[in-house]
Amino acid sequence: MNFSEKFRVKPGNTIRLAKIDAAFKDKHEDQSSTLAEMENYKKRLRDLQYLLYAENKQSLLIILQAMDAGGKDGTINHVLGSMNPQGTRVYGFKVPSAEEASHDFLWRIHQAAPHSGQVSIFNRSHYEDVLISRVHNLIPKKVWSKRYDLINDFEKNLSDSGTHILKFYLHISKDEQLRRFKHRLDDPTRHWKISESDYREREFWGDYTKAYEDVLCKCSTEHAPWFVIPADHKWFRNLAVSQIVVATLESLKMEFPKPTIDIKKVREKYHKAEKEANN
Numbered sequence: 001m002n003f004s005e006k007f008r009v010k011p012g013n014t015i016r017l018a019k020i021d022a023a024f025k026d027k028h029e030d031q032s033s034t035l036a037e038m039e040n041y042k043k044r045l046r047d048l049q050y051l052l053y054a055e056n057k058q059s060l061l062i063i064l065q066a067m068d069a070g071g072k073d074g075t076i077n078h079v080l081g082s083m084n085p086q087g088t089r090v091y092g093f094k095v096p097s098a099e100e101a102s103h104d105f106l107w108r109i110h111q112a113a114p115h116s117g118q119v120s121i122f123n124r125s126h127y128e129d130v131l132i133s134r135v136h137n138l139i140p141k142k143v144w145s146k147r148y149d150l151i152n153d154f155e156k157n158l159s160d161s162g163t164h165i166l167k168f169y170l171h172i173s174k175d176e177q178l179r180r181f182k183h184r185l186d187d188p189t190r191h192w193k194i195s196e197s198d199y200r201e202r203e204f205w206g207d208y209t210k211a212y213e214d215v216l217c218k219c220s221t222e223h224a225p226w227f228v229i230p231a232d233h234k235w236f237r238n239l240a241v242s243q244i245v246v247a248t249l250e251s252l253k254m255e256f257p258k259p260t261i262d263i264k265k266v267r268e269k270y271h272k273a274e275k276e277a278n279n
């Protein structure tokens with residue numbers, strides 16, 4: 001199945017998240033039937049990122065948003081895990097610092113945008129400024145309601161400058177969130193991940209859902225599409241995200257740069273050195 005098509009939010013389309021099955025797993029029973037396909041994606045991700053880095057002309061920005069315990073960390077680990085760390089970066093956006101808050105909301109985001117040849121992943125992003133800010137009335141409606149257009153313009157600017165943008169909403173069900181909270185409680189090595197705010201925010205599930213639906217409808221564009229990824233099954237989430245990232249990188253028509261030196265002459269030098277070394 002072509003996940004880029006299936007999960008992409010068409011610009012302007014209305015989304016009702018409650019109608020999207022978070023436990024969708026396509027034709028697969030379980031993870032075992034996907035292992036070979038996954039291995040193939042990992043290899044292609046590595047090769048394509050190497051090419052992006054070598055070509056050094058365009059860049060890739062992956063934005064991850066989800067409810068708490070939605071699997072952002074796991075996705076990052078999985079998708080970036082097969083790439084060369086030298087050409088990749090991860091940025092986590094938390095509550096803005098005093099300095100960040102004293103600038104416009106896109107200031108800290110713009111600084112983290114990838115430079116050419118690089119893959120960047122945002123763990124949360126400027127979308128928090130129309131999600132948590134809206135849900136908790138941190139700013140007036142007349143301010144946040146203007147931000148959708150500002151975000152679209154900002155992303156268009158990045159896109160026009162050679163940054164390809166993919167935005168993933170990792171869609172988990174409310175039941176699955178609770179299962180993951182329990183898993184964290186039961187596993188002492190995960191206790192550090194638990195925060196009171198997870199439970200507090202869960203009470204606002206409905207408000208967050210509404211805020212996400214507006215984001216998906218207003219900010220999925222041709223140049224920076226949103227994808228709603230069924231994420232109750234971690235292995236399916238990884239499969240879908242990997243396939244979409246691979247397909248996007250493959251569509252970029254990247255090429256290795258032409259050598260700046262005369263390879264024939266260098267080869268002659270090499271043979272001379274080899275001969276000397278053997279004498």
Ligand code: ATP
Nearest residue numbers: 068069073093094095096124128129132133193195
């Ligand atoms: P995990 O899922 O592993 O808990 P996390 O991304 O939730 O990781 P936390 O430190 O728990 O990391 O939470 C970061 C918090 O910062 C979130 O509650 C998020 O909503 C908040 N945040 C991020 N950006 C903004 C913003 N622009 N304004 C207000 N709050 C923000």
Ligand code: MG
Nearest residue numbers: 068069195198
């Ligand atoms: Mg958290």
